[in-house]
Amino acid sequence: MNDSVFSSSNNTNNKEAVSCNSLRRSLFEYIKLERPDLKRSDTISANELNEYKLKYISKYLLRDIHQLSELENNVISSMTNQTIISDMIDEDGDNKLTLGQRLADKVSGFGGSWTFIILFIILLFAWVVINIYWLHNKGFDPYPFILLNLFLSCIAALQAPVIMMSQNRQEEKDRARSKMDYMVNLKSELEVRILHEKLDQVLANHDEIMNHIKKGNGNSE
Template sequence: MAQLPLADLAQRLLRKPDHTLDPEERRVLDSIDSGTIVSRDAADEADARASVGDRLADRVAAIGGSWGFIIAFTLVLLGWMLLNTDVLAHFGMQFDPYPYIFLNLMLSTLAAVQAPVIMMSQNRQASKDRLAASLDYETNLRAELDILRLHQKLDGVVIERLAALEAKIDALSRPDALAKSDAGA
């Protein structure tokens, strides 16, 4: 029984058979049929769909792409170089002398781990953007269909009023109606 209104709405509003509807169009027509709203917050939807790895990738990307991280990392690098060049060299205890091979290994390892994590975060952001576009499409389609339905209702009201006015004009223009109106005057 629920398929009949959906098929009717699909044909009447979208001029498509219901078996050709996209999932977004089907959700919009279902919401029209049930009288519910269709708009949702894309951020909430994306957060609900996010896995632990997705949230972790977002946090790592947020930290790794911040000025605080860049400044702190620069200070650590300068401290490492200063420690291994001047301070520990003075006591003959430097563990990573110039050209800082161990530091280069640590930086390469960090870059090798951080780059894919940032790419995961970017992929998740692209997925969020696609979700937001899909939700925007649903909302826009619902608004457009509601406006179309309002136009149809208004057209129906206008046609009824015009028909009523036409009937009154016809009634007034008949000779017997004119005679009655002249006799009454």
Template sequence: MHNLSDLIHHHFDKPADELGEIEKRVLAKAHERKIISTDINAALQAESSAGERLADSIARIGGSWSFIVAFFLFLAFWCVVNTVVLFTRAFDPYPFIFLNLVLSMLAAIQAPIIMMSQNRQAERDRFEAAKDYEVNLKAELEVLSLHQKIDMRVLTEIAALREDIERLNQRLPS
């Protein structure tokens, strides 16, 4: 297997123009004996914008138990202050209309941010799956190549042993 077209024909059993871009890239890297794996985190971090990183941070904080506990404490504090402490002069008396407005605005902002983060995670998952496929394909090609080399070595040794046996048989008296 000295050239790329031999590799393609041997491993895929179809012409090069029928291969996808990933397969062509993997075969070229395998032929050149180059590493194909990459640091996915670094690659995605380099491509992400400040807004995307902010959305990820907000989603990470908003989806944590510490946020849930802190928000529950904030809601309890709000209710206690407006019902018990400031009973006669509450700035948001029961049924807490202003709190309802604040929560609605928070939900209206937080939902799209979380969706952006989820879309980014889905994109990351697709990128990671493609990289896994490339690495797995290259590993499979390398294993096949090693098998072929071992098979060739075994066949060469068997042929040499047969020659030795034939030579020894000729030395034996008839």
């Protein structure tokens, strides 16, 4: 870390500078591990402070899970930049589908509907009635309906992989949602930990102030 990152509070004119006195104690002590000469009266640039926050939160995760994946790094980046996890969702994902994927979704959706079932039953009934009663079993597909069996076999052979394609894409969506849920939960847990640290710092500062007040009252007496 460059020495120019920190400066005296009396000399800095950087609008993005942050006073070290405003940092919570645990973060300040973590920064002091790399900068032992840092004082509470010094200031630190906002960009460098974000880098330290990134390292500080990474330390939390490494202590618990020992290795950071892309998901954990995304959570850390979201906390450091103060962004929302849901902003990472690709809302235009459905618009990027290929023609085959869209066709698979439509075929799968239609094949699993009551409309398809009713139309299919009507078609089968009409096929049987036309060939047996209307054409007196001398039509284009007499009993035992070999041509109909061929059509049904072809439909089943084509419909199965199309449905599997649609299911695979749905599984990808479910995995993406699961990852997003994990990231949201992880970010919430880390923020709760940080809030606990801030609360502990507030309580410690309160006790310190009360002790000073008691000492002042004791000296005045």
